[in-house]
Amino acid sequence: MKTLKKMAFVATLAISITLSGVVVAAEKIVVGGKNFTEQQLLTSMTAQYLRAQGYEVDTRAGMGSAVLRSAQENGQVDVYWEYTGTGLIVYNDVKEKLGRQEGYEKVRELDMKKGLVWLTPSDANNTYALAMQAEEAKTLGIETLSDLASAINSGKELVLASNAEWYAREDGFRPFAKAYGFKLPRDQIKRMDSGLTYTALKEGEVDLALVFATDGRIPAFDFVLLKDDQNFFPDYAITPVVRQEILDQNPELDDQLNKLSGLLDNEAMSRLNAQIDVEREDIEKVAHSFLEQNDLI
Incomplete structure (x- = not known):
């Protein structure tokens, strides 16, 4: 009971x-x-x-x-x-x-x-994106990733900072470069930790950096995101x-x-x-x- x-x-x-x-x-x-x-x-x-x-x-x-x-x-x-x-x-x-x-x-x-x-x-x-210093992008007339590909294909030497994961993964650098129709020599790609790509771009050690679209350092460091005009990057x-x-x-x-x-x-x-x-x-x-x-x- x-x-x-x-x-x-x-x-x-x-x-x-x-x-x-x-x-x-x-x-x-x-x-x-x-x-x-x-x-x-x-x-x-x-x-x-x-x-x-x-x-x-x-x-x-x-x-x-x-x-x-x-x-x-x-x-x-x-x-x-x-x-x-x-x-x-x-x-x-x-x-x-x-x-x-x-x-x-x-x-x-x-x-x-x-x-x-x-x-x-x-x-x-928070998709992947490529960023440039706003002033350099304006000087070179680069607003989109297709503009970037055209600049590289016309002989402009640009150095990219990328983390190691994106460089190697299936939706990473190689299929990205193939989709936009350009090639970047290996010595123009610097692989580093994700956080360091922002510093490298800010200090002018590279011309381009792989970034994440929601990162607060993009506006703080006066970077501009290049428009993915061929919609390569997934949501x-x-x-x-x-x-x-x-x-x-x-x-x-x-x-x-x-x-x-x-x-x-x-x-x-x-x-x-x-x-x-x-x-x-x-x-x-x-x-x-x-x-x-x-x-x-």
């Missing part, structure tokens, strides 16, 4: 907590992130936001892309922000050119079979990806993360990234301030 009364009390308590609107997480949620500024910011932002919603949260920040993806597939990471282009090309080996919505629907469909759910994509598209919409098991256990989680996703666009991400990389503000504080300004905490 005592056991039955105890069970009834627990059930009543659970119902009252649910009705009161308090989030009851089934278990600790592990938020992961990659090892560059934007991802560290998104990890912090997500963790702080979910804690404010009543979840118990652990973080796994600063991971390599492949390691992070593997950790999520293995159930060691529950949620992180991924890029649609990466999900399609790197993790699902999709080579066909797809538009923004088509790409999102395709990667969502493919990853659903693996127990991973792509929620609503943000308006932030890299920043999107929260969650394990289905975690969504089943936490039915409000998708709406909560979608609310956060809806606040992110290129302008917001560029501004936040600049606060960290240019103004040297603390990542945790930048994330907290953004959440506070948008009434999420």
Whole structure:
């Protein structure tokens, strides 16, 4: 009898907590992130936001892309922000050119079979881009990537800074150069860490740099992005990806993360990234301030 009364009390308590609107997480949620500024910011932002919603949260920040993806597939990471282009090309080996919505629907469909759910994509598209110093681009009359190809093919010697990953990957330098119809000698390509490409361009060590479109250093350093007029680069919409098991256990989680996703666009991400990389503000504080300004905490 005592056991039955105890069970009834627990059930009543659970119902009252649910009705009161308090989030009851089934278990600790592990938020992961990659090892560059934007991802560290998104990890912090997500963790702080979910804690404010009543979840118990652990973080796994600063991971390599492949390691992070593997950790999520293995159930060691529950949620992180991924890029649609990466999900399609790197993790699902999709080579066909797809538009923004088509790409999102395709990667969502493919990853659903693996127990991973792509929620609503943000308006932030952190695609690859090539940048030049604005003054040099204007002097040379280069506004588009086709203009760049014409300049190289006419004999203009331009040096490119690229990270090692993009130089080698399937949607990287070689297919890019082939699509735009130019060749760049190996001694005119300097491979380096992603963050150093911005410094190399700023200091005039190179003429071109591979950059990420939402990086705050682009406007801060007076760079100009060359227009991808042949639409070579796929869309890299920043999107929260969650394990289905975690969504089943936490039915409000998708709406909560979608609310956060809806606040992110290129302008917001560029501004936040600049606060960290240019103004040297603390990542945790930048994330907290953004959440506070948008009434999420």
